[in-house]
Amino acid sequence: MADNLTEQKILEAATNVFQTKGMDGARMQEIADKAGINKAMLHYYYRSKQKLFEAVFKTAIAIMAPKLREIINKEEPLFDKIRNFTNGYISLINQHSYLPTFIIQELNRNPNILKDTFNKEFGNGFMKMRAQIEQMVKNGEIRPIAPEQLIMNVISMSIFPFVAKPILKSVLQKEDKDYQQLLEARKTHVADFIINAIKIQ
Amino acid sequence: MADNLTEQKILEAATNVFQTKGMDGARMQEIADKAGINKAMLHYYYRSKQKLFEAVFKTAIAIMAPKLREIINKEEPLFDKIRNFTNGYISLINQHSYLPTFIIQELNRNPNILKDTFNKEFGNGFMKMRAQIEQMVKNGEIRPIAPEQLIMNVISMSIFPFVAKPILKSVLQKEDKDYQQLLEARKTHVADFIINAIKIQ
DNA sequence: GTCTATAGCCAGATAGAC
């Protein structure tokens, strides 16, 4: 995909514009300008705005999916899995900080885009994690907790600080640099916090 | 604001459309149809799309702000404050489930809309909570934790499940009704979880 | 493959009758 140089430049520019402005707010002219080529070329390579958008969205998913698949499918003790998930995911998003907002925004516009793909790819992994949590609760190895709530907590604390960056920066009265440090520290903080919440003392 | 009946109907329709489609995706024609009046009336009452949008946005903030202000400014022990914040906020959002996504989306489009208002209204309250946490850590009353991280955790776990509903429904393989029950249960779950994470055993 | 010019459409905004 995007083997040609021009095609590559278009995809990069489109990613940039779509991820900041969304599908509706994006302008083909701005994408062309950012790519340093003419508007007509966008249509030559991608036919329509819709198709170009889909290419960008697929690329975004392709960045997130392998890491998520790796973490979620690995067989390992729950605490290790929590550490790997939070650390791995926060690191990944740090390098692509617009991705979660972009994906969430477009999924709210059209909730069905991913449903099947997601279930097929990750449903199994998450259900295993669910069973793992349930079993540990039963064995008295961790505090009683609904597995779904724990999974929600893990994902929420990993991703939300990126999605709500403007709000949280304001709440915490931080500048960009300081906020960045807080995110960095979360790579270990989130797992520590969660494990403290569920482990038997 | 919106004392006239027509004006009121317009604002309701506009809220509906802007909150689901966003500023760029919304169409004045759709708002007029939903309000059961003519497109020209929108301009008669609100001059422009931008101004109508601002009215909707301000109304949205006006729904959230008083509750947040009440919780955040009340003087009470930290554990009570955490219980009140999570329970109060999750209840509130449950009644206006499009609000967080709407606000986050538009704040990412234009990060400066709220900055000053926010700092003036809530900055002080959050800084007090920050100090409260710091003091309790110092006194050995709770486990060592960076106050900023704890505040982020509280907010993330309260709001993210609403923002990422399509993703989390997929991850957890739940239908609307079951997901709704999970959200309901979070009113108490989130506070329990957080308090378990920080309290000395 | 890459450009310029333009077609064609659609949305926001306004004029003007009632």
Added chain:
DNA sequence: GTCTATCTGGCTATAGAC
């Protein structure tokens, strides 16, 4: 205050020269 009809601008998409 409320409507119909219309203007105007901007955007996607394409035709056609090179």
